[in-house]
Amino acid sequence: MxxxxxxxxxxxxxxxxxxxxxxxRPVATVxxxxxxxxxxxAPAAPAAAQAxxxxxxxxxxxxxxxxxxxxxxxxxxxxxxxxPLDRITRENVGNLRMVWSxxxxxxxxxxxxxxxxxxxxxxxxxxxxxxxxxxxxxxxxxxxxxxxxxxxxxxxxxxxxxxxxxxxxxxxxxxxxxxxxxxxxxxxxxxxxDSSKGFFFSSGALVVEGVVVSGMAGCLRFWEEGCFITGHDAETGRELWRTSTVARPGEPGGDTWGDLPMMFRGGGDAWIAGSYDADLGLTYWGVAQAKPWAQVSRRTDADALYTSSTLALDPATGEMRWYFQHLPGESHDMDETFERILVEVDGRPSVFTMGKLGILWQLDRETGGFINATDLGYQNIVDIDPETGRMSF
Structure with a gap:
């Protein structure tokens, strides 16, 4: 075998x-x-010996x-x-029978x-x-x-x-x-x-142009390294780049965490695989909420970049081309880290996503500019500025 x-x-x-x-095989307890x-x-699997x-x-x-x-x-x-497969239709789906499990x-x-x-x-x-x-x-x-x-x-x-x-x-x-x-x-x-610090992967990679792009998870504890997305050489496994999903002190966006030391800037997990636009040469990733969850624990009501955001990264270098923060500084664990779906609408390349609030976001794929947000009406946590997409709690 x-x-x-x-x-x-x-x-x-x-x-x-x-x-x-x-x-x-009959239905039985074995x-x-x-x-x-x-x-x-069992002789039923001779192919197992052949790669x-x-x-x-x-x-x-x-x-x-x-x-x-x-x-x-x-x-x-x-x-x-x-x-695109079309052999299974509404008319014949009822005729399907299990072949193996x-x-x-x-x-x-x-x-x-x-x-x-x-x-x-x-x-x-x-x-x-x-x-x-x-x-x-x-x-x-x-x-x-x-x-x-x-x-x-x-x-x-x-x-x-x-x-x-x-x-x-x-x-x-x-x-x-x-x-x-x-x-x-x-x-x-x-x-x-280091998995002993709580880091783990719960989703797989997105591989583009020879680079294995992966989002880290398990950023619940507080460590100096914070959370990140990495790129590895698909041929050798060598790490090519590492991009922090949490803005560091002294770097752009670092002041959005107030005066918190890097060790206490938690969260920012990227626990869903990203999408890729080959024409623009960009990958798109969702980033989860900040930790500590509550603003009072973070000692600031500032935005806590780049949590609860969409990030556009260059897969070759890890450079962050743009970001859009959906829920600045939120305290309700309303992750915006789910899939990024790439669609062209009226000739405009867009990226769509939806988080736990049930708000469908449309952003410009090239610039990250806000285009639209459609609230499906299942939440009463935030209001949306229809011009900018900025949230207020």
Missing amino acids: VPSAESTHLSRPQACGRRESTMT TLAALVVLAVL PAVSPVTDAVLADPPPESWLNWRRTQDGWGYS WAMEPGSQQTTPIIHEGVMYLASPGNIVQALDAATGDMLWEYRRQFPTARGRGRPNRNIAIYQDKIILNTADANIVALDARTGEIVWEAEVA
Whole structure:
């Protein structure tokens, strides 16, 4: 069930992940021991000994993926989450029947698989990646990261990424691991932050032009380094840049935290993967609320940049081209860190997003200028200036 002896200690088959085919197996309660025997001895998965062929996933392929592929968290770099496949319709959807199922690891499940050339790359809680034959459910290889269980094994992993011949996993212990898409063996590994300080990844990377762009999470505690977004070389894992999502003392925006030392400027997590505009050469990221949550704890009612904002970053350098702060200095944990969806409206390139308040924002993708905010009417926390988009509580 594993491709080579070298990867056995990290990629051993596990009973809880055994495929169940509804075409051949009755509904029954199966003991763990029986599952272990099946995982090791069952002859139903001869393909597991053969590594899948993988065509390189280039920047051109990521920009325009084949209809049957799902190569980004939301399929395409613009964040649409739309599939052009049309064989399943309103008329025939009721005729679908289950062909196989796969038992995932216990924990919070929020993952989106990668689909490339008939192989499903699936992440599970606990930093586990499995390559499955998408037609049969047979496991081709598996990677299991080993780290202290106290460090968030059950945390969600919302997505993994694929680039060239590598699967990119952002881990719950704040590392990035590149796996060979054919075998699951480690190609490179980079420690991004010290997980003993609470840092972790809960979402995967956005890979553009050879750069693995990742947003850090777990910025609940107070440490001098603060929260950040990083760029790593997709070929080697070398860190190329690191951009703080919290304005530092003495830097532009630093005064929006009052006189708080950097150690106490918390929050600013970027826990959802970003989007990318190839024409403008910009990636777009949402940033979560400030911590401490309450203004009184921060000893200031100032804006606390760059929390609760949209950031436009150059993926090659990490330079912040612009920012727009949706909820300056807020105290209600109303995250604005969710997906950024790129749409052209009346010829104007726009980025749309919505946070917990249910306000749909439209910003100019090139400049970050405010265009519109539509309140869906489910909140009574803020009022919006229709000209500037500035909030008042």
